[in-house]
Amino acid sequence: MAISFYYGSGSPYAWKVWLALEHKQIPYEFRLLSFDRGDTRAPEFLAINPRGKIPVLVHDGVAIAESNAIVEYLEERFPERPLLPRDPAARALVRQLAAEADGYLHEPQRSLFQETLYRKEEERDPARIAEVQTELLEELSRWDARLTGDWLAGELSLADFTAYPHIRAVRRVDDRMPAHGLGDRMPPRVAAWMKRVEALPYYEKTIPPHWKG
């Protein structure tokens, strides 16, 4: 049975799954939900995921939520074009980095959004924005130090697809409000790695639809 992929534009977790589906060349039906319209709180969707969160994958009548669980499921059902190495230690590292990305990158990125894009101009506090930028740069410098090769953990993996959407979201502030983003302060190895992700043949397709408009 075809896979249904429930997606919401701008979600870093949903972006991770989209990249994984495309990378693994798995056919799927794309179900675009709108946060503004309240689709994630609609009874039909809550019947699929009672938490009302995307991404969700429905395959063979089974609904799977939580982006890392989804990618692990895809990996097991569709092992071609792997996103997790076979060696246990290498696999653990990929899982560790995915957990670190969701655990430590998302928070400062979200704070930057809260202090900039989500605030009216007159309510923005330059000191608080600077504080959040510093927090982000500290976190990003950890990722920069980790990048000793092309990808975060050897081959392209779940670690890259987890970290990238959180880091790309930081650039979204630069796109919308150049004065409040990080400008050219993105650490150099992270910047080069972002370009490598963006050169993947399926990358363009996965850019959040509302960013393209």
Ligand SMILES: N[C@@H](CCC(=O)N[C@@H](CS)C(=O)NCC(=O)O)C(=O)O
């Ligand atoms: N830990 C979850 C996080 C999922 C999540 O937070 N999704 C957000 C979008 S980024 C969501 O669906 N929010 C809908 C809502 O709260 O109404 C994962 O990895 O999938």
